[in-house]
Amino acid sequence: MDTQVFPVSHLTSYIRDLLEKDANLVDIWVTGEVSNLARPGSGHSYFSLREGDSTLRCAMFKYAGMGAELLNEGDSIIVHGKVSIYPQRGDLQLVVDLVQPEGTGELQLQFEQLRSKLEQEGLFDLSRKRELPKYPNKVAVVTSVSGAVWHDIVDVFQRRYPLAELILFPTSVQGDSALTEIVGSLKNLNRHKDIDVVILARGGGSKEDLSVFNEEDLARAIFSSVYPVISAIGHETDTTIADLVADVRAPTPSAAAEIAAPNLVEIIESLDVNLQRMNMEIERTTKSAKELVLLQDSRISDLLPDFDSLRMRIDDWLRLSASEIDFLRKNIDINVEGLEKRLSSLSPTGTMQRGYAVVENYETNELILDSSLLSENDKTKINLARGAFIASVNSVLEVK
Structure with a gap:
């Protein structure tokens, strides 16, 4: 039969996996006396827990635990953490995430245990915290109807911001039924569509009285709101x-109401101040606009021509133009009259007025421009400046 041989690293890793898969060892509380405490420059804490002859090495890392300031040599403490193994030395150790002094009550231990668990899940992260509405219309209040808390919240809203509507979701705030009632009210109000903010309130009391507000179911109901x-x-x-x-x-509950309810008097005063500022700004802007208009008007006036002078110059140009046109018209009339006379003298009628006549063939009405075209006894029509007559050709003279 072959014997299986493990390298040391494989064996330590195997043991660590076994330890970290054990539900009891990854979420365990241990009590003992602090010894061999060391705090190197890294900020981590290394120590041992002793009880009689038994010793358990512990490591608490700087950013992964709470209560390191409670570690003092020789003190008896209670710690929470998980059992693991340090592979480099093969040492069994407890990785601590919470330290409490010995003698801490059961409720406090339960509180710290739940606190550590929910913190690791991110329920306390600041990044998921939501801003409150500045001017809420409807405010849901989860509290007891019989206590002074409800009346205190109502008084604060009536004094500071009576515009908001308060809706009471009455519940018990301590006792066996308190958890169920509070969680039920939170689920119920989340079905409403118009609520702006929720106040979960209870007056003072002992740790036992307030224990319902340290329950995991309530924490998750608030987280899911x-x-x-x-x-x-x-x-x-x-x-x-x-x-x-x-x-x-x-x-306090009254402080919660103060946080949720804006101060209406301050709002009105702020509106008055803003209105005054707005009026001053309007007045300033209007004044500046008027000054700008006057300045632009002055600049435009400087840029515009002298219309009176232009009108006078135009009148002068019109008179001069009228005179020139009249002179040109008279010259044109004179020239036209001369041309008419010249044309009249050159026209056939003008020529005939000077004693000339126009001779036509009587039968064909053709002009006779050459005597060689005539023969004896041909009839001609003699057109004079005034009238015409018929003549017969007696003889035709030779053209020399």
Whole structure:
């Protein structure tokens, strides 16, 4: 039979995997006395927990745990963490994420355990915190109807911002039914479509009285809320899981109302101030616009020509033009009259007026321009300046 041989690294990795798969060892609380405490420059803490002859090496890393300041040599403490193995030395060790002094009560231990769990899941992340509406119309209040909390919240809203409508979701705030009622109210109000913000409130009390607000179911209900949640649980010194999950934590219920309700008087005063500023700005802008218009008007006036002078110059040009046109017209008339006379003298009628006559063949009405075209006894028509007559040719003279 062959014997299987493991390298050391394989064996330590195998043991680490076994440890980290054990549900009891990855979420475990251990108590003991601090010894061999070391805090190197890295900011991590290394120590051992001792009980009698038993020793357990522990490591607490700088950014992965809470309560490192409680580590002191020789102190008895309670720690939370997971069991693992350090491969380089093969040492069994507890990786610590929470330190509490020994003697911490059961409720506090449960609180720290749940706090560590939810923090690792991101329920407390600041990045998921939502801003509250500046001017809420409807505010849901989850609290007891019989206590002073509801009346205090109503008084604050009536004094500061009576425009908002408050909707009470009455619940028990302590006792066996409180958790179911509060979670049910949160789920119920999330079915409403017009709520702006939620106030989860309870007056002061002992840790036992406030324990319902450290329940995981309530923390997850707050985390799942559609609307931003303001928590106001107990007194200012009380801190619950509900406070850590809520979008905003208020020290008291009245303070929660002060946070949710804007001050109407301050709003009106602010509006008055803004209105005055706006009026001053309008007045300043109007004045500047008027000054600009006057300046532009002056510039335009400087750029425009002298219309009176132009009108006088145009009148002078018109008179001169009329005179020139009249002179030209007279010259034209004179020239036309001379041309008419010349044309009249050159016309056949003008020529005939000077004693000339126009001779035509009587039968053909053709002009006779050459005497050789005539024969004796031919009839001719003699056209004079005034009238005409018929003549017969007696003889034709030779053209010399």
